[in-house]
Amino acid sequence: MQLILPKMIFSKLMRAVVEFDMIQDNDKILIGLSGGKDSLLLTYALATLKQRIRKKFELAAITINPMFNDNFQTDALKNFCADLNIRHEIHNVDINSVIQSRPDKSPCFTCAYFRRAAINRIANEISANKVAYAHHLDDAVETFFMSLLSSGQLTTFTPKTFLSRSNITVIRPLVYLREFQIDSFVKNSNFNIVKSPCPVDGKTNRQVIKNLIRDLGKNFPDLFKHLAAAMRESSIGELWSAPKTLADMRKTYFSYVSSNFVLND
DSSP: OOOOOOHHHHHHHHHHHHHTTOOOTTOEEEEEOOSSHHHHHHHHHHHHHHHHSSOOOEEEEEEEEOOSOSOOOOHHHHHHHHHTTOEEEEEEOOHHHHHHHOTTSOHHHHHHHHHHHHHHHHHHHTTOOEEEOOOOHHHHHHHHHHHHHHHSOOOOOOSEEEETTTTEEEEOTTTTOOHHHHHHHHHHHTOOOOOOOOTTTTOSHHHHHHHHHHHHHHHOTTHHHHHHHHTSGGGOOSOOOOOOOHHHHHHHHHHHSOTTOOOOO
16 A cells, blocks of 8 residues: 655655654664644654655554553554554553552553553563654654743753653654644544543643643744754753752852951841
8 A cells, every 4th residue: 555645744744754863774664653734744744754664663552551440542553553463462551540549649650650661661671772763843842841830941852852761762753743734634544543541641740731832822933943943952042051950159259358357137
């Protein structure tokens, strides 16, 4: 079956793959396939690249069932991968029980941690050297903005990351695609989207940040573009130096005041 992607999507996909050197000959790439629109496009896109680029690589897909309920329907995913000639497996990981046992922890953090751990373990078991996730440009910008607001740090995930502990490289080929572009393609392609079993879907801090960026964008039309530009190392302008400790400042301090100087309350 000849797979086809719109020129816009294919060009953004290729830009990411080439710029960050994501795919090499003899790679075995395990795709994290949740069944949402993003991971469906990722799976289809990588299958398309397998047909169209000169690199020779293998694909497999894994779906993690977090066991939030009994209504997680995966038959459509099996058929989807079968049509693309991609090996697909479903693994049950009782993330729900872990979340219930840790009420003091963020459920999103716990879920993401155990999902990644399971996928990395399975990647090692099937000798996959790379794991592909469907994070897109909106995800990167939201992570960047959320980090600034919640921790005072300017950081986000990278398009390509080597994990030394598991000896796996994580790639994110959709990083130049906007979420609305993915929505449009998936709807027009009639992909069968699997509803997320997450009990807090649409009620997370990420959703708050997504809404905030949207609302601020009404007054600042270039906000998203500027946030995306700010993620680049080249965007760093004039900033304060890193804070010094009291020990660092001790010598300078006593050049200003005598050693017996006392501040009055």
